[in-house]
Amino acid sequence: MxxxxxxxxxxxxxxxxxxxxxxxxxxxxxxxxxxxxxxxxxxxxxxxxxxxxxxxxxxxxxxxxxxxxxxxxxxxxxxxxxxxxxxxxxxxxxxxxxxxxxxxxxxxxxxxxxxxxxxxxxxxxxxxxxxxxxxxxxxxxxxxxxFKDFIAYIGDKYQEDKNALGFINLGLSENKLCIDLLTERLSQSDMNYIDDDLLQYPDWSGHAFLRKEVARFLTHYCKAPEQLDPENVVVLSGCCAIFSALTLVLCNPGDAFLTITPFYSGFTFTSSLYVNVELIPVYLDSEITGANTQPFQLTVDKLEKALIEAGFKGKKVRGLILINPNNPLGDIYSQDSLKEYLEFAKRNNLHVIIDEIYMGTVFDESIPFHSVLSMESLPDPNRTHVIWGTSKGFGISGFRFGTLYTHNKEVAFAVGAFGFLHGISGITQHKLCRLLQDREWIDNVYLPTNSSRMQEAHKYITNMLKTLKIPFLNRDSGLYIWINLKEYLDPCTFEEEQQLYRRFLDHKLLLAPGKAYKCKEPGWFRITFADKLQRLEVGEWR
CATH class of the missing domain: 1.20.120 (Four Helix Bundle (Hemerythrin (Met), subunit A))
Structure with a gap:
């Protein structure tokens, strides 16, 4: 197509x-x-x-x-x-x-x-x-x-010994750095438990034991000022399932959300799958100017301008989408900035969907991450909805686990109904609960090792980019780096960006082009670095 x-x-x-x-x-x-x-x-x-x-x-x-x-x-x-x-x-x-x-x-x-x-x-x-x-x-x-690229990749993956000509995928945001640790932990005896309840239909919002553990986990790692309520937790098969359910219960067909661009391309596909919700871009610029003290800086003025323009076009804007840490930029919003964005939403009666799935990918301890759940008081708690999952920080995207935390019990109840279609198996929910409960393993084994390996892989890729004199955003979160290949486009157009993308494909290398993230400037690509060094080396050569 x-x-x-x-x-x-x-x-x-x-x-x-x-x-x-x-x-x-x-x-x-x-x-x-x-x-x-x-x-x-x-x-x-x-x-x-x-x-x-x-x-x-x-x-x-x-x-x-x-x-x-x-x-x-x-x-x-x-x-x-x-x-x-x-x-x-x-x-x-x-x-x-x-x-x-x-x-x-x-x-x-x-x-x-x-x-x-x-x-x-x-x-x-x-x-x-x-x-x-x-x-x-x-x-x-x-x-x-x-998804045709992804389908081709799945059928022809690179394997050092078995398929050396297969695709190297540095465009897909997967954390492959600690598969050995996860394989070992998930193979231990406490994971292999089955009882009658796990083999039968659960509460559509998720088993009570898992929702309780998710509330405890987020309370601790998000540094919430008080214990989060398990009744406000919903568990579905991935963060996109949560996002899709939220758009359905918060919007009427034709309604719109403001979204910061560049932004996660999966939301574009998801927003139109069940209900026609328009995503109105709030464009950010790479150039540093008087208004932009850093590349791709989000300000309330830009949000206000986008909302006013949408109103002139007759658009009914229902909410604002934020991703923190940002995908694909890697930016982390400060607590003050978060509060400004939430206050803007409250002034304009907007819901805020904030995706914090990359919370566990901040690999520089000197850079603080502030979850929206850590705020002492939210400007509009009933319209603030947090998405989180284990796909990125824990590198288990195959588990298909995403969770919603909202103070609005009506929203939680409505989204929970989608467990009828997008629930997770009871056995998987048990394994996830045991994993999140094991704080000793998480704090003393997994998190230090994952952080160390992310730093090493990030250093390898950034050194390569510096050697090749390729500009990039140097951030310390996310599984990826936002790189600037404008120099290789002549002229600098999205058509030329696609041609360059195809050249990578011709050499069995997948990167993610900026157009997929609705970036307004051609020439930007996202490259994933959270992979084993051997595959990064082959990707660099290609």
């Missing part, structure tokens, strides 16, 4: 009012664009056969693309034949001639010769009578365009 002009992507609704000859012309124009793009890419590919696997695939890619040409020409013939039909509403297949989408992401590599034939058959059926609703078509397109 592609959202770029070189992709044949037209919905039936957009063609309802057009006469058949105009539809034919539109198809021909798209076909002309695709032919030109295909010709250009063939020239480039002659220069990009560095990897053996790329050489093997080139022949199959060309055959695939020729087959798509045949189908496109067939669509033109079909429209000509149906020229007299006034109700012509074709559902055109969304196909791209490039094996990588126009947004710079790589599709899953062909695995068998008949794979494209199946795709064309499905697409042809979609032209006649698509089984998906319009919403289903949009979701499918969004999913494939957002």
């Amino acid at each position: 592609s959202h770029q002009p070189n992709s044949l992507q037209m919905k039936g609704q957009g063609l309802k009012t057009q006469k058949p000859h105009s539809q034919v012309m539109e198809l021909i124009l798209h076909l002309r664009q695709i032919i030109d793009e295909y010709s250009r890419k063939l020239k480039i590919r002659h220069l990009q056969e560095d990897l053996e696997q790329e050489k093997q695939q080139r022949g199959q890619d060309i055959r695939d693309q020729e087959a798509i040409f045949v189908q496109l020409l067939g669509e033109v013939v079909n429209l000509l034949q149906a020229g007299a039909t006034s109700s012509l509403e074709p559902q055109l297949p969304r196909l791209s001639l490039d094996s990588r989408g126009g947004d710079g992401q790589q599709a899953q590599l062909p695995r068998k010769p008949d794979q494209l034939n199946d795709q064309l058959s499905d697409s042809k059926t979609a032209v006649v009578s698509c089984d998906l609703s319009n919403r289903g078509i949009d979701i499918s397109a969004s999913y494939k365009s957002s």
Whole structure:
């Protein structure tokens, strides 16, 4: 799937009012664009056969693309034949001639010769009578365009001994530094417990024993002024599940949230999955000016301006989204700044969703992290909702655990209902509870080791960037670094950013381009450093 002009992507609704000859012309124009793009890419590919696997695939890619040409020409013939039909509403297949989408992401590599034939058959059926609703078509397109790189990576991961030509993924924010410690701890006997309750339906908000332990854990590590209430805790299958549930219970379709850009791209996909909630960007600039004492600085003035502009456009803004520590910048908000943002929200009757999933990734003890739960008094506690999980700090994203803490019991109750769809298995909840209970292991084994390894990996990557004279934001939190590759774009456009991204893909290296985070300036990338040194070295070479 592609959202770029070189992709044949037209919905039936957009063609309802057009006469058949105009539809034919539109198809021909798209076909002309695709032919030109295909010709250009063939020239480039002659220069990009560095990897053996790329050489093997080139022949199959060309055959695939020729087959798509045949189908496109067939669509033109079909429209000509149906020229007299006034109700012509074709559902055109969304196909791209490039094996990588126009947004710079790589599709899953062909695995068998008949794979494209199946795709064309499905697409042809979609032209006649698509089984998906319009919403289903949009979701499918969004999913494939957002995650096809990840799908390709999952099927072709780099392994030093077994698959040395596989993908090195330095774009995905995963903490792989302490897998050995976690494997050992999760294999101990206290983890292997099963009883009747764990094998049956739990409270949809999560088992009481886990919610109680989450409240105790956050009270301690967030330095809350008083014990947090387990009744205000909701447990679901990941922080995005929590975020999605919050948008559903706080917003009506078409409502909006202010979000600081650049920001976590997963929220873009999640916000449209169940309910149509618009994310209105509050753009931050990299340049230091009189108003910006540091790159990408968030100020209340910028929030006010974005809210006023949204109002002029008739947008109903329901809340503000904050990520602390920030993803992808790595910035940590001071306690004073947090209070200013929360007071802005209160003045304007806005909810605040604050994602603190990177709380456990601050690896410099001299830099304090202030959880919003540590504040003595919140400006508007009933409209302040905190998200946290173990995916980043503890490096167990596969557990699919996210939790909400809110002082608003109505919100907690409403979000808890989504445990019916997005709950976690009882056995997993038991393991998580035992892990969070083991403060001695966390404080004396895991946290010191994780911090030390993060510092080492961060130093390795930053030294490499300095040697290559690549500018970057030097922060001491998060699993990633925000780097500036503008020098390698000529001209400095998002199209060139995508071309550079594809060059990395050609060498089986995944980084995260700034456009995915709604960055207003082309040329920024996020690179994940929380990986084993050996994989970082291979990634550096590529």
